[in-house]
Amino acid sequence: MPWELKSDRPIYLQLVEHIELMIFSGAYPLGTRLPSVRDMAQDASVNPNTMQRALAKLEEDGLIITHRTSGRSITEDARMIERVKTKIAQEQILEFLEKMKRLGFEQKEILTLINDMAKEMKQ
């Protein structure tokens, strides 16, 4: 899977999302050891420090574990993966709902609007 990094958003965030997707989809199985920061950085054509930042974020969220001097690995806790995934989703939803309320929309309106758009997008 190529990294496809664009310059319109912070690189480290794109790295985070990319790796999250790898984990969620099972491309990096539970407990797997990750390549070193430097190797992953080179693979993505990125400065090691930038990759480091992305990995630190992932560790903060509980998706990966750091073994100080012997590299990192994906967590072995399957429940943790799910928990993180839904937590991230909830944050996105909350942020979205707040924006809509700032615009003066009520809950009912929001739900019908998003239902309508979802129907359109299916076609």
Place this chain on the structure above:
Amino acid sequence: MPWELKSDRPIYLQLVEHIELMIFSGAYPLGTRLPSVRDMAQDASVNPNTMQRALAKLEEDGLIITHRTSGRSITEDARMIERVKTKIAQEQILEFLEKMKRLGFEQKEILTLINDMAKEMKQ
């Protein structure tokens, strides 16, 4: 209505949202003339240039009209107001749906998730 400006987000964006809300709610009726940039800036305790930036954004969106040397006024086109409101909403929804898809969620999941959260928030 006080301006309640916080420092965690750009001031000019908060001004935009505040004025949008005034317009959408009818506090600034259609066709009404707005106070001058300097007056509005002073009212909000903000630099005139910052208010100017907010007003420019609102004009760009079609909510207000500039009369070069005799001030600004709210558009008289009621349909325009609605159009802008739903356009802004659609942008927010699209952005939101894309984020969720980047996380690996399907449309169905998103809809059920947001329905669940909406229910919880009502309580």
Place this chain on the structure above:
DNA sequence: ATTACTGTATTAGTTTCCTAGTACAATAAT
């Protein structure tokens, strides 16, 4: 013990964004 490999701390450079200060241009009001 030495070497090679791991993550990490520190610092600096770069860019981008936001805000503010000032001066300008046009016109309505007098």
Place this chain on the structure above:
DNA sequence: ATTATTGTACTAGGAAACTAATACAGTAAT
């Protein structure tokens, strides 16, 4: 004509965020 009031352009300052370069620290491997 003059004055006051309107929006606007230009510039600079400052802050925040991101990326990169370098050096450090610990440990596994030899």
